[in-house]
Amino acid sequence: MAPGLDGSGLGLPPFLGERYPLGSNSTPQNPRHPRAPMAESATILLIDDDRSLVDVLSMSLADAGFTVRTAADGRAGWETFCAAPPDLVILDLLMPELDGLQVCKLIRRHHTTPIMMLTSRDEEMDKVLGLEMGADDYVTKPFSTRELIARVRAALRRATIRAPGSDDRRQRRRGPLHLDRDRREVRLHDTRLELTATEFELLWTLAKEPGYVHSRQRLIDRVYGEDVVVAARTIDTFVKRLRKKLSEIDPSFTPIETVRAIGYRFISDDHAGNVT
Structure with a gap:
């Protein structure tokens, strides 16, 4: 309801x-x-x-x-x-x-x-x-x-939203998905997703290396930092949240794949839209 x-x-x-x-x-x-x-x-x-x-x-x-x-x-x-x-x-x-x-x-x-x-x-x-x-x-x-x-x-x-023009300004396109790191903005089919900072960092990390299999611990280190101790299964909950938000816009768009006993990878046929 x-x-x-x-x-x-x-x-x-x-x-x-x-x-x-x-x-x-x-x-x-x-x-x-x-x-x-x-x-x-x-x-x-x-x-x-x-x-x-x-x-x-x-x-x-x-x-x-x-x-x-x-x-x-x-x-x-x-x-x-x-x-x-x-x-x-x-x-x-x-x-x-x-x-x-x-x-x-x-x-x-x-x-x-x-x-x-x-x-x-x-x-x-x-x-x-x-x-x-x-x-x-x-x-x-x-x-x-x-x-x-x-x-x-x-x-x-x-x-933290990085100032435009900083050294690591980047945008990435993965098929219908557009990520803008400067604005902390993600759009799917031009519809904006409202993501928390942690959700954005996780999606950015996965989309940055499509096809690469990330272990849960590697994702924790990338998202939280190596000095923060977080249970490995925490990543599962954030992946679930991301999948739900993506599916609310396009149920057929399922780019985050579970790799059994290891972690996750981002699947995309379009790797040419990367701007660094």
């Missing part, structure tokens, strides 16, 4: 549909996150009901050069997000009022802002659900603040 303008169909509490009806003028401005801040000048929204953890993380993030805003539950977090969309969201999975999955779903309804999910349970299903709702990364409690800050910086790097 399609979501209604009051938020029905999304599994959201009534107060959210009343206060921020989907499709209304009260949704956050600047919805597609076009800003590309330097990592150390970025604004982080930290949403967690653990006050002691919030205090520690706020101090560590501030010491690392970030501007930090906080919220103690999901409802307050969504309202804070709507008032001034941040550059990145750190979001606890289990919270009162509105849980992290619901907040993530709301943000993804209108935004490609990077989202990092915190979970106190090392359950594979929790991680998969978070990623399928649109999170870019997850961290399992307990964790070191150094690890978290490294992952925040990596996520912001992925979200």
